[in-house]
């Protein structure tokens with residue numbers, strides 16, 4: 001392993017996700033295992049600019065594997081988008097003798113890392129942490145599995161009350177650009193309709209389909225809508241349109257929102273975080289940089305950061321078909 005890296009910085013940036021703490025713990029302990037220093041950088045890139053640093057050791061990350069959120073806090077830094085901001089951040093890296101960075105976050109975090117790497121030849125490795133699962137180069141991002149379980153649990157509860165009152169519920173789940181949460185939580189919770197950004201089947205088709213389910217004897221229904229869905233302007237307008245045109249149903253809307261970003265990480269996310277942290281640190285020590293750690297067919301893989309950022313995380317066509325069959 002390369003001797004040149006003696007101190008690694010770790011940060012979480014962008015929207016938080018369950019499993020980030022488990023990833024921080026893994027990075028810190030892998031550094032300890034290889035006898036190198038680990039510096040926790042608070043509030044992402046903003047903390048890098050303001051030198052908000054703390055030397056961490058294996059004991060600094062006791063009892064956090066099961067905690068949601070991120071002990072290092074997270075932020076979306078405007079200052080890091082400027083050359084001056086990045087210059088300050090680089091000067092702080094030099095002053096504090098930080099040789100490389102592990103960046104835990106989504107595509108915005110990786111874009112920042114790539115620019116920093118290009119400008120200063122600074123070694124960086126990314127760990128994909130976002131509930132949206134919208135990153136190319138990994139089948140699972142950290143927090144996605146937990147968010148799915150949270151969403152399914154919430155939809156199950158909504159189904160109870162929907163059924164008691166014979167109501168039609170529109171449930172909005174997160175997913176700004178992709179429908180992974182909506183599709184998987186929708187199938188898992190047995191939703192009658194699932195609306196995702198990747199497919200705009202139109203509001204008329206939705207209306208027809210809901211009419212058909214009413215005729216076939218369904219007295220209550222759940223429609224899962226991804227935040228970024230293009231069918232209606234927003235979930236409330238969509239619900240209003242359906243209520244107007246399908247007066248047989250009493251319609252309600254439930255927006256799950258940020259609850260999907262919190263909570264105890266699932267076992268899957270904890271294990272994935274532990275594996276990703278080890279791979280990230282050891283890749284840096286092997287002299288690799290500008291990659292993202294991911295998982296494919298249950299094996300750890302590396303994808304160049306630019307591909308991870310530019311590539312598209314495709315929706316599963318087979319699952320779409322399954323979902324169509326299930327809603328018959």
Ligand code: F6P
Pocket residue numbers: 015106130131132174175176227261
């Ligand atoms: O990217 C993760 C995500 O949770 C999206 O699904 C959502 O659109 C966005 O973050 C919300 O961001 P904020 O926390 O800034 O409201």
